[in-house]
Amino acid sequence: MIRSILVSLFLATPSMAQEIVDCDWQARADAIYEPWEEFSRTYANGDVRIALLDTIEPAAGSFHLLVLSPPFDELGGRQCQTIGLSGGAGFSGIGFEELAADYDPAIGLMFGVQVQYYDGELGDFISGDLLFSLNQSTGLIEAFLE
Template sequence: MKTSILVATMLAASMNYAKSQSIEPCDWVSSAASLVEPWEQNTRTFANGDVRVAVLDTIEPALAAFHVLVLSPPYDEVGSRQCKTVSMSAGLGFSGLDFASLNADYDPAVGLIFTMDVQTPSTDASSFVDRTVRFTLNQATGEMQAELQ
């Protein structure tokens, strides 16, 4: 019970909806065990296959278990792509993701621009709020930014 109260408190505090969402290097959140199946419905490629976006489900905390995995250029000296996760805040994901709503556009000044419908907990963590997450990727530099709309 104490854990549930702590998680609800943490979620409520993080749900003040700061403009910037968390983009972190891959860690425990991006474990292969977190990839959502069926893979064919929860992963897509862009930029001639150089960029892969996939859904991650860490199961806990249940109110914030869904994250977005992004594998993309730039490539390192041995040919590996960068690996990043897009989350609500560090270690806390979204309450839900509508992967079918994932849309990608390209702006030469910004790079790839992704949008996807997500759900976040309400400020008191008693319900869910429909939102859109927008994240950008500059493949040349690897820079990424994200925000809730």
């Protein structure tokens, strides 16, 4: 069921820009939302970790997702990426408790989670579905916001 929903949503056109960037200031250890054991999950036999980050500022966009995943570097470390909105802003909320995951051999690991973000043009907060996929072989992460 989740797979069919995620696959169909991945085929939809994204409505707002989001970005995946190498770990930077957003990925500080003190930004991992607590309690850590509730806001961090592993997949693919522990090779992939998704965690909720709260950078506190900007207040209307302080939440990001941390993605630690293959491919591994020459020292055995995973790549480190964060997912947020364009321009370094994050989301105003992420329903991490409801993070859904599935796997499709044609796409890779697929994730879906509800997010909230501030829309400056409307002057209001909007809810949407953040969908992202991870190809563990290449490290490619693609994200779509519905």
